[in-house]
Amino acid sequence: MNVVDIQLFSSQCNANSSAVNVRVVFDEDLSDLMPYLNATQKRCQYYPQYPAARFVLDGHWVLVRGDAVSGFVYEDEESAREGGRKLGAFLRAFDASRDSIEPDATPFDPPSVMEVFKSLPRRPACRDCGFPSCMAFAAAVAREEAQPWDCPWMEEDGATA
Numbered sequence: 039m040n041v042v043d044i045q046l047f048s049s050q051c052n053a054n055s056s057a058v059n060v061r062v063v064f065d066e067d068l069s070d071l072m073p074y075l076n077a078t079q080k081r082c083q084y085y086p087q088y089p090a091a092r093f094v095l096d097g098h099w100v101l102v103r104g105d106a107v108s109g110f111v112y113e114d115e116e117s118a119r120e121g122g123r124k125l126g127a128f129l130r131a132f133d134a135s136r137d138s139i140e141p142d143a144t145p146f147d148p149p150s151v152m153e154v155f156k157s158l159p160r161r162p163a164c165r166d167c168g169f170p171s172c173m174a175f176a177a178a179v180a181r182e183e184a185q186p187w188d189c190p191w192m193e194e195d196g197a198t199a
C-alpha cells in the first residue's frame with residue numbers, strides 16, 4: 039500500500055475561506071481498513087453504505103473513502119502538506135498492524151436532526167456545506183441526503199459529532 043499523490047483543496051462554496059484541506063491518494067482501495075479503523079480510532083463513524091469512515095486524528099477530522107484519505111481544516115498549505123504526509127504514514131503503519139486488531143463492522147447510528155445540529159459549530163452565514171443554514175444541513179444529514187463531513191468546520195470550532 040503506497041501513497042501515489044498528495045493534493046491540497048479548499049472549501050468549494052466559500053471563496054473567502056483560508057482553510058486548506060488535504061487528500062492523500064493511495065494505489066489501492068481502502069475500504070477493507072474501515073472496520074479496523076472503526077474498532078480503534080477516536081470518535082470513528084463507519085458508514086458501510088458508502089463505504090466511508092470518519093474519525094479524529096491529531097485534532098483534525100479525517101475521512102477515508104475509496105482510495106483516498108482526506109484531512110480537513112489546516113491553517114495553511116504547509117501545515118496541510120505536513121498533515122497529508124502524517125496521514126499517509128499513519129494509514130500505511132495501521133495497515134501493516136491490522137492483523138492484531140479485532141475489526142468492528144458496526145455502522146454509525148444516524149443521529150436525529152437536533153443531535154446533528156448540536157454537533158455543528160453553527161457559523162453564521164457560512165454555507166460551506168452548500169446549505170443555507172446549519173439547521174438545513176443537519177436535516178439533510180439526518181435524511182442521509184448529505185454526509186457529516188460536508189461541514190469542514192467541526193473540529194476547528196471545537197464541536198463534536
Ligand code: SF4
Pocket residue numbers: 158159160161163164165166167168169170171172175176188189190191
Ligand atoms: S453546517 Fe458547517 S458548513 Fe454548513 S453552514 Fe453550518 S458551519 Fe457552515
